[in-house]
Amino acid sequence: MIIRHSKEEDLPRMMEIYAYARDFMAEHGNPNQWGPTNWPPEGLIRADIAAGNSYVCVCKDRVAGAFFFRQGRDIEPTYRTIEEGGWLDDGPYGVVHRLAGDGSVKGIGSACLEWAFGQCGHLRIDTHGDNRVMQNLLKKSGFVYCGIIHVEEDCYPRLAYEKLRTEGGRRR
Numbered sequence: 040m041i042i043r044h045s046k047e048e049d050l051p052r053m054m055e056i057y058a059y060a061r062d063f064m065a066e067h068g069n070p071n072q073w074g075p076t077n078w079p080p081e082g083l084i085r086a087d088i089a090a091g092n093s094y095v096c097v098c099k100d101r102v103a104g105a106f107f108f109r110q111g112r113d114i115e116p117t118y119r120t121i122e123e124g125g126w127l128d129d130g131p132y133g134v135v136h137r138l139a140g141d142g143s144v145k146g147i148g149s150a151c152l153e154w155a156f157g158q159c160g161h162l163r164i165d166t167h168g169d170n171r172v173m174q175n176l177l178k179k180s181g182f183v184y185c186g187i188i189h190v191e192e193d194c195y196p197r198l199a200y201e202k203l204r205t206e207g208g209r210r211r
Contacts (some may be wrong), residue, residue: 042154045093053105060139072167079137104140104147110159124186127201133159148176160204165197
């Protein structure tokens, strides 16, 4: 499995993957996270590619997964306010959004999260309350539930998670 920056020519395949993910989520009790808004829009994915924040997961010469990754300090505006909890660490972090696979390769989500965590050792991510599949993946991958955030795309609150590299049992 290879993870690399997305290219403009990957866009049609990425949009197929996101369409598959919308159907998968709806079939697994999560019809509202991406479905009603046909999320993510092609224009946003084009902008992610142009900014260098879009990645694909390639298996056997085929793009099988896609996600957004960016790292820095205070990079996600919707994470500035967290309710019913708090972030574990206020240092620079990476954020993963729009993580999706086409269903052809088991473990795409875990591989992408592991890769992103390896880039920075401090990740934040959020998901819809109905997205049990992602919640289970995050827990299995060592993320800690931190509270609730709100996104601009819709009125549904999101469950916020964080994962930190620790050294000797302490945060680095």
